[in-house]
Amino acid sequence: DPVTGVFRGVIAGCGYFSRHHLEAWRRIEGVEITATCDSDPARARAAGLAAYTSADQMLEKERPHFLDLVTRPETHLELIRTAASRGVAVICQKPLAPVWGEAVEILRIARSAGIRLMAHENWRWQPWYREAARLIRQGAIGQPHAYCLRMRHHEGRGDDPFPAQPYFRDMPRFLVYEILIHHLDTARFLFGEIETVCAELARLNPAMRGEDRAVITVRHQSGLTGVIDGHTLHPSASGVALGDAWFEGGNGRLALDPNGNLWTERGCVWRNDVAAGYRGDSVRAAQAHFIECLRSGAPFETDIEEYLRSMAAMEACYLSAERKAIVSPLKFLVDSQSE
Structure with missing residues (x-):
């Protein structure tokens, strides 16, 4: 049993x-x-x-x-x-x-x-984002006013980008589809459902087929707006968080550094000391959640139906870039319900 x-x-x-x-x-x-x-x-x-x-x-x-x-x-x-x-x-x-x-x-x-079907979305399980969510919900920055999730990667440079995963080079949709879907899902985890996106996408390295630069303005149903900013051509990007982030509210600012530490104006409020596993042991955390929910019958955080909302936000980004317009993920969710 x-x-x-x-x-x-x-x-x-x-x-x-x-x-x-x-x-x-x-x-x-x-x-x-x-x-x-x-x-x-x-x-x-x-x-x-x-x-x-x-x-x-x-x-x-x-x-x-x-x-x-x-x-x-x-x-x-x-x-x-x-x-x-x-x-x-x-x-x-x-x-x-x-x-x-x-x-x-x-x-x-x-x-x-x-x-039971769960999307293995590990980014929201990185411990610095779990702690940031806890601090924000406790009121550490007051009412959130703005945020930025910034992704920087160095392996997208040169004539042979991503040597460990060379299939990335041939993907017609790359950065948002493969990487920034993490950040869209994390934004939903932190601040709730996404109402609209406005995306600008570019291909900077001609060795890549798909986009390797993106700036996405996100508006949540709460009215909060934020920015997801990413590219894969940083000359020396390092750090377990694969970038950095900041969250601003009426009472202060919370910042994530590339090493997974969290800071306010008072100094470091949470220090990342997780050495095991992948990026804060987030793969283990996601898989442990899967087993806990199988055992208890509780819903997965990224149940397939729930995760389609993150995928809809990703699809909306591509449509936004194509049309040069603000797009709602709801368009895809409504269409899926009619199929």
């Missing part, structure tokens, strides 16, 4: 990021990963577990409680359909789907099969 015993899971996808997933699972009590699957047999075997090249065969033989999906986005729809047909819960790495219509179809499949 997984409610009181051990949850057995399997992993599909053994590429660059899956190592962070597997390492985190090994530190979560009450979880056993029994197998991995990849189209490359050598990568599937590298974890030292039962290895498969077919997800369907893996699910048939292993009979897991959940599937951790760490494959490329274009494979997610069919793999989730396969898991749903067997009643297997899924935690799916973002991007959830390459196009909006596939994301909506994934939601329909999960609903129809009655399976």
